[in-house]
Amino acid sequence: MDYRKLGSSDLELSAITYGAFAIGGNMWGGNEKQDSIAAVHASLDHGVTSLDTAPFYGMGLSEELIGEAIKGKNRDKLQLLTKFGLVWDGSNNGKGDYFFDASADGKTFPVYKYASKANIIKELEESLKRLGTDYIDLLQIHWPDSTTPIDETMETLNLLMEQGKIRAAGVCNYDLSQLKEAEKTIQLASNQVSYSMLNRAIEKDIVPYAVEKNMGIIAYSPMERGLLTGKYFKEAKLQSDDHRNGYFGQFSAESVKALLDKIEPIAQNKNASLSQLVLRWTSLQPGISVVLAGARNATQAIENAKAAAVSITADEMKFINDAILEM
Incomplete structure (x- = not known):
């Protein structure tokens, strides 16, 4: 594993960072508690x-599972990254930007993007309790909230850093104008954004800005939620309540399969999996600080961690990039 400094902060993160969206279960066809905890333990062990x-x-389960998994571990050796600003319990009293309707336990409820000072403080205290810690290494706004002034949100993050409750502040899914507005108030450690072989839009403006400002980029969905592993072109099937039944529809299955067929021999020659090659390619792209990789069991977690050791030559990188451009 290699470790990378996150922007101008003093945080040093593992190049492959464990992404805990799927172990929350909701939107992913459920989860198995012991498998989820084993995935976290395997990640830490590798x-x-x-x-x-x-x-x-x-709805809090992912944080609770992380908290249980790290209980008894050396907290100083871990970096906990969490977020705020998606409200589903009605505590926002209708304030904020309506986002979408979520479902859990047979119930449907509205989710709002809401990043007021009071809500940030409330959510942070809840996260600290679930995670079983007294500080967060990187606290991030989950999605932009147009109803709360950006400076109010950023001033709150500055306050939390001064109080020692968070070590660094970041954003997620911010566009260039939002980044510039935020940085009038705070020096951001990072912007967490979607990035993959199939989605390279951030290369146009977000990456150059981040490089110029010494801001980290945390890439999420590098494997497009499993599509780039290739397994869904083979035997793997999705549960009926898995959001990926709709998510995968934005891509041309024929084009994605053709890309994977082209690059798979490179992985095979390295005794690596397609997912390891994809993760490593992503982590080596200009401006990318760390790559999030989800795992729902120990086997997947170990495979993800070992992706950091995969080498890609300049010629292989050119071949992969050309194959992507030909899609």
């Missing part, structure tokens, strides 16, 4: 030191 979660993942 060099992953950074764990990224959020209150919304399983």
Whole structure:
């Protein structure tokens, strides 16, 4: 595993960071508690030191599982990354940006993007309790909230850093104008954004800005939620309540399969899996600090962690990039 400094902060994260969205279960066809905890333990045993979660993942379940998994571990050796700003319990009293309707336990309820000072403080205290810790290494706004001034949100994050409750502040899914507005108030450690072989939009403006400002980029969905592993072109099937039944529809299955067929021999020559090659390619792209990789069991977690050791030559990188451009 290699470890990378996150922007201008003093955080050093593992290049492959554990992404804990799926273990929340909601939107992913459920989860198995012991498998989820085993996935976190396996990640830690194989060099992953950074764990990224959020209150919304399983409506608190993901954070609770992370908290249980790290109980008794050396907290100073771990980096806990979580978020705020998605409210599903009605505590926002209708304030904020309506986002979508979520379902859990047979119930449907509205989710709002809401990042007021009071809500940030409330959510942080809840996260600290679930995670069983007294500080968060990186606290991030989950999605932009147009109803709360950006400076109010950023001033709150500055306050939490001054209080020692968080070590660094980041954002997720911010566009260029939002980043510039935020940085009038705070020096951001990172922007967590979607990035993959199939989605390289951030290369146009977000990456150059981040490089110029010494801001980290945390790439999520590098495997497009499993599509780039190739397993869904083979025997793997999705549960009926898995959001990926709709998510995968945005891509041309024929084009994605053709890409994977082209690059799979490179992985095979390295005794690596397609997912390991994809993760490593992503982590080596300019401006990318760390890559989030989800795992629902120990086997997947170990495979993800070992992706950091995969080598890609300049010629192989060119071949992969050309194959992507030909899609």
